[in-house]
Amino acid sequence: MISLPEAVMEKIAKYYNVNADIIVSEYMNIVKADESLFMFLGETSNLIFTHAIYPEDVVKFETAIKEVDEGEQVYVSIRLKSRDSDYRWMRVFIKPYHDKTSGRYYNLEITDMYTLKRQNEELKQISEIQTEFLSIIGDYLFTYNISKDSLRIILPGNGNQTIVLYEGKLGVWSSDKLDNSMIDSHSIKDFEGLCMAIASGEPYFTRDIKMKLADYDEAAYWYTFKGKRIHRNDGENIIAGAISLTQNKEYPAEDVSVQDELRDAGTELLNKKAITNYAKKLIDKRVNHKVTIAIIDIDDFKTINDTYGHMFG
Template structure:
């Protein structure tokens, strides 16, 4: 693909609504713009009428119906009493907070639990504000409704697992140890009903432990650094998580060691004492929970929040390396949904996600929302990044889904810099600008710009 030369588009002098309205194209009125914006939001938007005995709906955007799992026609039976789809406690909360908001004029927030069309539960966060632009004999609220079901389920699972781990900790085996520093002897004491309950001493521990790899190699540096520090000056109730064969001599398991050091009368440290607990199940569950919270359910890539956090963390590490922030959008994605259905559209998203992950295995790759993806990579050259994206565009143009080939075209905007002073917002805004230019110039191409 030929290299794309994109001229910079002039930015408006300000970004307020009055400036934006001045830029509307002929034939586009404010009503059309508002309707388009509402239908493309990634959250539900609702306008409610608070009647004495019920909450009546006046408007829902498309995302609201998708979120609650109803079509507009299916939801019609609840339109005059929206709270009938909620569990009792949640309905009472809405009435209580809305009533208070009518008196105070303050925006209210409410976490509500309801039922989807398929019978499954849904948790939503409602942010509602009293408005006066709708004629009605009853108070009218404009509400933003966000699906928080995954977060609630994660919190519930975490609470259950936390209680499970408390029980396990109270009933499971642990290993106590005593490290004699002058003689370099480590003694482990196993108890708790084990068949091999006994003391196990290792002479020349510093050398033997490294040679026999008692500590998992990737964790060895932090383990021996902690042991060295505790051996030089007194420490109290320190903790360290690492993988070791201390609990099970046949396999590495995650353990948590709580330790203190003891000094003699002269202040010289002579012993390190502690207790090592098996936390392997807990650690792996934590890792699973992190994945649940961070991963996009459709593509398996990092979700918007996780992508942002990972990139911001990398940017904060001042490395003086070239950094590349790419924003990618699937061209005419709506056509896939309209022609083949939303399930196929999801397959297109998954296919693009897989292709990006394969093409950029060492980069942060995430789904930013809808049909937009983010790629952040560093320590490479501009030409290499462009070549990789050109290869990606070529491969995606003949992607295979369900045994058939389809043409998936994408537009890419890249912002890059050699400076450590460029922050996330600068990268994002410039990449977004380059993506806009790629779309404007005909789609299925790459536009890029260096931030200086």
């Protein structure tokens, strides 16, 4: 337990967000509890959990326990008494706990309604952004917690049909894709730019990548990644976005050396059309960012051409 003055503990209890995972016996003794519950309830030596429940909610809680004994996993909303004698609404998820050798035990996952409301608001915000980015054939969703370096890519489905393609660190995911040649060689720079945009928390970004997104992809496909940054109330930044399978695309102008119309016939250098196409694509990608174009001129180059010929020049 953290040793703090009683007045400080009471103030913390009033505003502390409870998100606890506890074990209770069939007699409702608290066998194991997270720190957040101790902070909220106060001293819990030999505490009977039902003693902390608002009297009118005890019957509802006991009914839920009976349903768990019958093989169910139950959600129930009850009020718990804090160390300053105020009651706060909690959502409790109850399921059997089987690690004990004798007697019945229950696992209670307790979340206060304030925390739950905030989480739901964040999920709604993420969902709205992802829905905004999804096309008619939109396939995958992703989120990235910047401070925790936690990337999650899923294939949405109904209930348990949702498939998690990846969950872990961004660097591990990007290295795996690059090391296993799952990024088309022409898209490597764009893929590295995508990872940089995600890691740095770029406010808004879109990238077209030709890659094998899923391990079971038989070939590389074009995917459009669209993401947006969310600034949470607790100061953390979350990236939310969608990944859509797109139609086959041509490579950017800098990669189309086989297209004669984009090169000067004499020098085979990229011509004005190719440079214009490339500049437009670059500007479209750099939403809300400045783009600088530098033009370099060689003085008196005409003398070289006139003296040695255009082919030499």
